[in-house]
Amino acid sequence: MNTAVAELEAHDHHGPEKGFRRWLFATNHKDIGTMYLLFSLTMLFVGGTMAMIIRSELLAPGLQFVNPDFFNQMTTMHALVMIFGAVMPAFVGLANWMVPLMIGAPDMALPRMNNLSFWILPFAFMLLLSTLFMSGGAPAGGWTMYPPLVLQTGDAFPFLIFSVHLMGLSSIMGAINIIVTIVNMRAPDMSLLKMPMFVWSWLITAYLLIAVMPVLAGAVTMLLTDQFFGTSFFLAAGGGDPVMYQHIFWFFGHPEVYIMILPAFGVVSEIIPTFARKPLFGHDSMVYAISAIAFLSFIVWAHHMFTVGMPLSGQLFFMFATMLIAVPTGVKIFNWTATMWRGSMTFETPMLFAVAFLFLFTIGGFSGVMVAIVPADIQYHDSYFVVAHFHYVLVPGALFGILGAVYYWLPKWTGRMYNEKLGQIHFWLTAIFVNVTFFPMHFLGLAGMPRRIPDYATQFTDWNFVASIGAFGFGLSQFIFVYIVISCMRGRGEPATAEVWDNPKGLEWTVPSPAPFHTFEVPPKIPAAPAPGFS
């Protein structure tokens, strides 16, 4: 008995527990980060499978594989799974792994809450995915859950609402943890403005999450009471207002867009200086730019609703405010370019993803300016042009940020170098197919194809065919990524050095690879003179 206790304590202090207890009761930021990332990878494939079903049906006109209702379930679930299951948990996983390592903290500030915020997610998604097997099927009213349509959902409806509540809870707890960690647990001498950009981007993202997740929870709760308790928040027949839902939803939804991209900005700001061998250009103005974007994200929500019938003054305000976002976003793009300028660049896989991010996210930014122009947006709205736009900012934007981050830090996590050749093949296939998939969607939208349709008029045949082929290629290419990650996790490949790359800046490179279970039990010393990575 005594020996057992002694042994337990020994484990507590010297390493992870054995077996499932290590994961189920995990309080270590690295273990929880790993679980978040693996969960996210799983969801990427679940949501990806749905995308493949969508693109298979759209390969040719006519209905070949699915019924319209199932198609709508797929578009709805694809979005929910990708947003709340793939992109957001991936960034929280990266934050878990890297924020303590980058600020010299021994762990996250609230490790038990960290455990809870992760373990909520599998249950939330079990609830959500179980709706696929319910009578009436999964939610099919779009991920935006607009009433009155969403109220026509069958048995899945309360499960949808409850799973969104759970995802929100998880996100809020994750965000609180990140803020508390960053604010309280930085190494001595690491002032806020000395923090690495990834940490900065997450600090601001976490505030966005805390600000808007409760708004989403409120909106879906009102849906719930409209459905089951006789309220009429959004039902015109009872004196309610269906448009009010859209205002509330997008007050959440627009900052949500930045929640999914700001951490990717942070990742790119880490990767480019390392491979350009040159400090990040304009560190402070990058911080101000992120802050400006975060602020503006709260006052542009109605640009998702230019066709609902707003007063002219409202449309003008939201048009101008939306266009303004291009300014700080532009500053970031220019600063990254200036970081590369006169550097000494090499193009390993993380850098390739970062550079592709720069080019392709900018294309998403251009179409972003276009959709801000209200008269033109009247044409773009709810067409495939919008589908192209947001996939350009979410796939080569957020997803490339995540993939770049994984390649960048995988050697630190696993202690093994990934296979560079395979990584480059993965990159090129991904980068080519992402364009084959999404670029033609601009054309389809301009030519008049609405989004969320399972079948289309025959003049849209050609580009849909191209987009589908691209999507299949894109989907298949991701198996290379899985192979690479699993190889490293199983200890194959060259052992990685502590620095991994050529003299990278940042505290995470001062600990061995793989990072030991406990790091920075004694706070590290930050060089007195601002080191390039921190200034």
Next chain:
Amino acid sequence: MIRRLSLCLTGLLVATGTRADWAVNMPRGITELSAETYGLHMMVFWWCVGIAVVVFGAMLYTMVMHRKSRGVTPAKFSHSMTAEVTWTIIPVIILLIMAVPSAETLIRIEDSRDPAHTVVVTGYQWKWHYTYQGEDVSFYSTLARASSEARHKGANIDPATVENYLLDVDRPLVVPRGAKIRVLLTSNDVIHSWWVPELSIKKDAIPGFMNEIWFQAEETGLFRGQCAELCGMDHAYMPIVVEVVEPEAFETWIDSQREPAEPAVGRTAP
């Protein structure tokens, strides 16, 4: 299923050879405002292309020239106030250049005064209902039969053989050329959206709300669109067809559509 898919693929290859369907741009449309909208779209597009040439050019240049393999030693600079102020101000100016004409067009779009005719459009799952205000003419407009037969899974009808597949209706909305038509939109069930690209019109039909848009078609012909807001299972199957005819033809048409007047007997004088 495989057979049907291969049928479609064959049809597709044939179609590629015979029809120029690789459309890449927005239609210019048939109203003054649709042409203006197209102009704005192209203006912003060309600005984006210009900026892309400069920014991507700089990125490509540095990626080619400043490589380690060329033996470059990295520079040390990490900020420049002048550069950052410049690339903050220039975008602001470009945005202003875009914003002013956009606002002007938007103001014209919102000016729906003095219409010649008013049509009330009501969205239903999944069809449209049109009422000519003050004309005693109203009817439903649903997906044309040929499309309806071909659209089901296992229908074994190649969509390429159906004329205007999914974009044809039994009864189009008929309007006169050159007259300002006001469209009032509402819905009977869920939110729909009435979109005709050639008219540069898209507006949501929302239950409990009456939305307003207008257009003035300058050309005759048939112009096709679709519901743009996800409205349930058959969202893809409620197209819109607007037939623009000469004013005289419109008068004849609307007279022929009026419901026969009820017998005057027993009615009180208005």
